[in-house]
Amino acid sequence: PDESIPPTSMDLRNTDTGEPLDLSNAQKEGRNTEGVRKFFQTGINPYIEDASCLKPGESFYLTSCSGCHGEIGEGKIGPGLNDDYWTYPKNTTDQGLFETIFGGARAQMGPHYDDLTLDQMLQVMAWVRHIYKDDVKAATWLTADQRRKFTPFKRGETFPDDPPGLCKAP
Ligand code: HEM
Ligand code: CA
Numbered sequence: 001p002d003e004s005i006p007p008t009s010m011d012l013r014n015t016d017t018g019e020p021l022d023l024s025n026a027q028k029e030g031r032n033t034e035g036v037r038k039f040f041q042t043g044i045n046p047y048i049e050d051a052s053c054l055k056p057g058e059s060f061y062l063t064s065c066s067g068c069h070g071e072i073g074e075g076k077i078g079p080g081l082n083d084d085y086w087t088y089p090k091n092t093t094d095q096g097l098f099e100t101i102f103g104g105a106r107a108q109m110g111p112h113y114d115d116l117t118l119d120q121m122l123q124v125m126a127w128v129r130h131i132y133k134d135d136v137k138a139a140t141w142l143t144a145d146q147r148r149k150f151t152p153f154k155r156g157e158t159f160p161d162d163p164p165g166l167c168k169a170p
Contacts, residue, residue, distance in 0.1 A: 002032040005118075008040035010095055014103040015088055021103045030117025035166050039122055045094040047126040049146050052165025057127030060120050064112060065128075072155060073131045078109060082131045082153065084138040092140050097125050123167060 073082035090096030
């Protein structure tokens, strides 16, 4: 695999300290996928509402996040991620959410570069956006078109086995 980290003009910073993130901590796998390249170029996560990324995103969310944030992001020892309140308003942007996952925040919210590749982080981010349950108007991380089509998440959704899109089944 291509182990280089794609160029970005984003100024990526730790959510708690504001220190620059060191992307060289990223795992060697999953660094230079089409999704990572697009995200680093545009600051927009191309996996959001990509049907092929939701199931793998859920699966990585369930191994890395749900123990603290709850199975559907309802909150547990970490804050709820499925609602319209954010401790750090920057988490309403794809860049901010990536910075929080990659670099961590306070307390038990540690960095996630040891358990997720850059590509997997984007998949988890797509799942976190997908489980949103509040008013779609506040979902400023969605494009206008995505907002029009979005219905607040309800448990028990099923997914087709191999939908078209940028992600591969894990
Ligand atoms: C905070 C996401 C894993 C504990 C946060 C925030 C986000 C987030 C977005 C900030 C929320 C806000 O601004 O309101 C994630 C994701 C995870 C993950 C996507 C998996 C990749 C974990 C784990 C733990 C944890 C495993 C526990 C060991 C916490 C805590 C906070 C937090 C305690 C509050 C930190 C603070 O306010 O500075 N998480 N998290 N998280 N998370 Fe996580
Ligand atoms: Ca919240």
